[in-house]
Amino acid sequence: MKILFLVRHAKASRDDPSLADRDRPLNKRGLNDAPAMGKRLAKQAVNLIVSSPALRALTTAQLFADQLGLARQSIVIDERIYATTADELLALIHEVDDSHDCVMLFGHNPEFSELAGRLAGKGVDMPTCAVARFRFDVASWADVGQGALERFTLDKPEH
Numbered sequence: 001m002k003i004l005f006l007v008r009h010a011k012a013s014r015d016d017p018s019l020a021d022r023d024r025p026l027n028k029r030g031l032n033d034a035p036a037m038g039k040r041l042a043k044q045a046v047n048l049i050v051s052s053p054a055l056r057a058l059t060t061a062q063l064f065a066d067q068l069g070l071a072r073q074s075i076v077i078d079e080r081i082y083a084t085t086a087d088e089l090l091a092l093i094h095e096v097d098d099s100h101d102c103v104m105l106f107g108h109n110p111e112f113s114e115l116a117g118r119l120a121g122k123g124v125d126m127p128t129c130a131v132a133r134f135r136f137d138v139a140s141w142a143d144v145g146q147g148a149l150e151r152f153t154l155d156k157p158e159h
């Protein structure tokens with residue numbers, strides 16, 4: 001059994017137009033939503049967190065890690081999650097070491113909604129800080145997306 005969480009970064013600020021896209025921080029709502037959503041998942045036995053290098057995604061991952069009781073230093077930053085495609089994200093998932101049974105990826109739209117929809121077999125809209133949870137009846141991450149989806153849920157912040 002493999003459990004995958006796709007987490008879209010929390011709401012980011014657009015207040016400083018001089019900042020590069022990668023350097024945009026979370027705004028007040030994002031700083032509130034991320035710990036709240038992470039707390040909802042506090043009992044999950046997450047083995048691996050992989051984040052986009054963009055500040056808004058990494059900060060979201062750190063705030064989730066705090067709620068999950070995981071060290072922020074254990075977060076793996078992977079450039080391939082920033083400005084990517086759903087196909088590239090799936091390829092990254094297929095490379096995850098099979099010793100990890102529960103993995104969280106933190107990234108961006110439209111790629112996360114597209115991948116979530118592909119894995120769920122239906123349209124999925126992931127607003128900021130949404131968490132898509134997939135449970136696959138597979139022994140290897142390489143088999144994710146091959147039709148072995150056992151359960152899908154989508155959780156969103158309450159506004």
